[in-house]
Structures are given as C-alpha cells and as structure tokens.
Amino acid sequence: MTVYELSQNSQFNVLTLPEPEREINGAYVGDLLSWVMGRAQADNVWITIMSNINVIAVASLSDVSCVLLAEDVTLDNDVLATAKEKGINILSTSLAIFEAAVKISGMI
Amino acid sequence: MKELSLNILDITENSVKAGATLTEISIVESGDLLTLTIKDDGCGMSDEILKTVENPFYTTRTTRKVGLGIPLLKLAAEQTGGDVKIVSSTAADNHGTTVTARFFKNHLDFTPLGDIKETVVTLIQGHPDTDFLFTHQTQKGEVKLDTRELRVVLEGVPLDTYEVIVWIKEYLNEQYTLLSK
Numbered sequence: 001m002t003v004y005e006l007s008q009n010s011q012f013n014v015l016t017l018p019e020p021e022r023e024i025n026g027a028y029v030g031d032l033l034s035w036v037m038g039r040a041q042a043d044n045v046w047i048t049i050m051s052n053i054n055v056i057a058v059a060s061l062s063d064v065s066c067v068l069l070a071e072d073v074t075l076d077n078d079v080l081a082t083a084k085e086k087g088i089n090i091l092s093t094s095l096a097i098f099e100a101a102v103k104i105s106g107m108i
Numbered sequence: 109m110k111e112l113s114l115n116i117l118d119i120t121e122n123s124v125k126a127g128a129t130l131t132e133i134s135i136v137e138s139g140d141l142l143t144l145t146i147k148d149d150g151c152g153m154s155d156e157i158l159k160t161v162e163n164p165f166y167t168t169r170t171t172r173k174v175g176l177g178i179p180l181l182k183l184a185a186e187q188t189g190g191d192v193k194i195v196s197s198t199a200a201d202n203h204g205t206t207v208t209a210r211f212f213k214n215h216l217d218f219t220p221l222g223d224i225k226e227t228v229v230t231l232i233q234g235h236p237d238t239d240f241l242f243t244h245q246t247q248k249g250e251v252k253l254d255t256r257e258l259r260v261v262l263e264g265v266p267l268d269t270y271e272v273i274v275w276i277k278e279y280l281n282e283q284y285t286l287l288s289k
Binding site: 032033034035037052053054056057058082086 | 109110163165179180183
C-alpha cells in the first residue's frame, strides 16, 4: 500500500503529501523521539502524538514513509512547511494511537 | 533519551569536539528544580550558528556535528515546564559555550537522571586528555570530581588506565552513597 492509498481512507487526513507514492511496509508507534530514531524502520508509518520540529528530523533520519499524528494532534505551519520541503508525508487522524495502529494493520 | 545522563553525554561530546580543554558539568538540585549546566572552553559558536542549534535541520544535513543533541535536550526540559539557554563566545581571550537546562522534577514528563556516574566515567575514558569538572549538589551535600586534581596525584599516568577508571568509579560510588544517607 502507498501513503496515497492510506490517505484515501476517510479516517486519515492529509496535512502534507510531498511523496505520495512511498510504500508502507509496517508501522511503528512511539513518542520518545530518541527511542523512535533507533527503532522505526524505513517505509514504516510512524504513529505518534508528538508534533514539534524534531519529529520531522527523526522521520527524515529513520526514513519512515509517513508520520501519522493520532488523536487530532496538529502541526504548526512552519513545521508543516519544513516537512513539505524535506519530503516527509504527514497525515492526521482523530483515532487514538491503538485504534489507528489496528486500522493500518488491517489495511497492509 | 530515556535518561538525562544520556543527554548530558551527548551535549558534553559537543564540548569535546569543540576542542575544550576543560568541560564543567554541574547538576544542582534545589527543591523541585534541577539545573544542569555544561560549560566548556572550546572554540565557541558565532551568533549565526547559535541561532540555528535548536533547529535540527540546520545540523543533521551538514558536516558540523551538532545533531539532535540540543533539540532533544530542549524538548526534555520544556516538557517539564523548564527551558534551555545557550551562551557562546568565539572571542580569542574568552571562548567557549555554556548550556544551561532547567527541569522541574515533579512534572510527570520529567526524565530521570539515570546513571550519571557511568556517564562521567564514559566521558573520562573516552577523552583522557581533556579535563572534566563534575559536581552534583543536592540539599544533602555535594559530589565532586575534578580530573585536574587527579592528574596532579597521578603524575603522568593516563586517566584511561584501567586501575584509574576503577578508582574513579569507586570514588563516585562512595560519594553518592554518602549523599543518599
């Protein structure tokens, strides 16, 4: 499944989608950025509730295919602009982290 | 980072890379407040660079090795209601950088200090030719280790000698045992 295909689901909203054709091969859940940095795999969807600029840096370093902000977490415009510039896909959802992970699990 | 001591290790490595001959690591605990200060006499940063160190994107993609150290320290401090301040100078007669981070220990998102003794030992072992002054003050007393004082006693024996490292570990353990009484 691609990030674009995931974004077509009505429960996921696009915040920015600079690389829609990135493949999704799994998911990683975590909010402690330094922990996620060493553990999220390339092409994972990373589900988190963190929303500062460091999220974009960690997403970039770990090469995840997309960041999914759960529980209606939003991003500041300048963070969003950086994500777009660095080619980091960001989706959001009102689902709680567990429900979001279960939903994705049923789709991939 | 799950422990503040890992943040301390990370930030202090920056000091060593900046060519510091002495790096002072101070932890002061007073009531709910924990203040961490890392002060070095390294090359310092220009105002221009200083403005960018809190943004990971001015750092991860260049050859300058600052990385996510400051951004993650800032995050750890701010999520307890604290803050990080960085003062730096490149002046020939007064160069160096001081990073001060304040944490509120009673906040739910406070990261525990972790194994600070191991961090200090790792730093000395990894950089035996530079000096470190480590102090940790609590309301019960103070732990202190100054590698300059050790050098005087050691008369040329390198700080990363096995016996010296073992001694430093025991010395820190003893002081922390007294502090916890």
